[in-house]
Amino acid sequence: MPILTTNPSTAKERAEHRLLVSLRFACLMTKHSNPMDCPRVKQRVAELERYLYQHHPSQRFDQVYVDCAGELGESFALRVHSQNYQATIWRSHHHAAAITPLFSNAIA
Template identity: 85%
Template sequence: MPILTTNPSTAKERAEHRLLVSLRFACLMTKHRNPMDCPRVQQRVAELEKYLYQHHPSQRFDKVYIDCAGDLGEHFALRVNSSNYQVTIWRSNHNAAAIHTLFSHAIA
């Protein structure tokens, strides 16, 4: 699955895409069962959180990750809290659409 899009069309989407690809790579390389326990993943999460705090996310990013669980590649999911831009990542054995539905119902 592509992260956001394979063809980012705006500078904001290109910046987000770069951060997400970097974060996905760190997740793929970690030996930790929980990717959030990995120092490299934590560093990349901090970079994404800082970016989101300083720049309003693109509409596409907002739709996929803000208060929703979205794919971060095939084996990971990512969710961003809208109130403080806190990022959470976990290993996913489920389809992101199913996770999105679960989160949507849990929040509602």
């Protein structure tokens, strides 16, 4: 779970980290097989999309999630489209090494 054991270094990264943790928690709590069907996940996705539209993603966020799949904990993946910052989340059944973690400078 790199998202929870990271050390974001800028204000923008800290804001993104809070949004991602909140989104991941909503995904973990949903009983829906597709997290995008859950109203709480939809709300958190909308918050993330609104933030990205207003503030544009940090370089790290851009490298991990924009136009590619990035890890959102061990069980979920997130992709954000560069054209409109629309986010998509799905359950990931792949090994975590196949998905790029955000803020990979994890604290040991």
